[in-house]
Amino acid sequence: xxxxxxxxxxxxxxxxxxxxxxxxxxxxxxxxxxxxxxxxxxxxxxxxxxxxxxxxxxxxxxxxxxxxxxxxxxxxxxxxxxxxxxxxxxxxxxxxxxxxxxxxxxxxxxxxxxxxxxxxxxxxxxxxxxxxxxxxxxxxxxxxxxxxxxxxxxxxxxxxxxxxxxxxxxxxxxxxxxxxxxx
Numbered sequence: 001x002x003x004x005x006x007x008x009x010x011x012x013x014x015x016x017x018x019x020x021x022x023x024x025x026x027x028x029x030x031x032x033x034x035x036x037x038x039x040x041x042x043x044x045x046x047x048x049x050x051x052x053x054x055x056x057x058x059x060x061x062x063x064x065x066x067x068x069x070x071x072x073x074x075x076x077x078x079x080x081x082x083x084x085x086x087x088x089x090x091x092x093x094x095x096x097x098x099x100x101x102x103x104x105x106x107x108x109x110x111x112x113x114x115x116x117x118x119x120x121x122x123x124x125x126x127x128x129x130x131x132x133x134x135x136x137x138x139x140x141x142x143x144x145x146x147x148x149x150x151x152x153x154x155x156x157x158x159x160x161x162x163x164x165x166x167x168x169x170x171x172x173x174x175x176x177x178x179x180x181x182x183x
Contacts, residue, residue, distance in 0.1 A: 003042070021094070034060045056103065059098060068093065
């Protein structure tokens with residue numbers, strides 16, 4: 001199942017559990033956000049095209065982190081005039097992960113599924129909750145360390161790692177794309 005969504009003025013083809021970079025969103029890291037401007041939905045057997053938006057459909061996402069994209073160099077020159085100007089620009093972007101594509105029918109089923117885990121959580125003991133919290137913090141720390149290690153590496157080192165993993169098309173990838181492909 002996929003959908004075409006308009007996010008901050010640009011259109012994206014999104015699927016569940018997909019990570020993508022969009023223009024900076026005014027939402028805190030870790031928070032959830034939903035997009036109502038869904039232009040098209042395809043669930044394999046049928047597709048719905050909106051005029052301009054599909055009604056009753058929304059895409060839910062989670063904001064992972066805010067960062068800046070790669071630097072773009074703007075260089076201006078006029079021949080024989082002694083005029084040269086060099087500027088750089090780094091666009092502010094947000095990395096999001098699509099958590100769910102909700103149509104009119106799937107909203108009801110997800111609401112029922114959400115009630116069941118709440119009942120199961122009340123039965124857990126405090127000791128098991130603490131153990132889960134420790135495991136989660138350990139995995140977050142290791143994931144954070146891994147992403148920091150990748151961001152501190154050079155592009156050449158990232159490309160060699162990508163070659164070893166068998167990733168294709170690395171010659172045209174930028175540093176951010178290489179990190180995303182390796183993680």
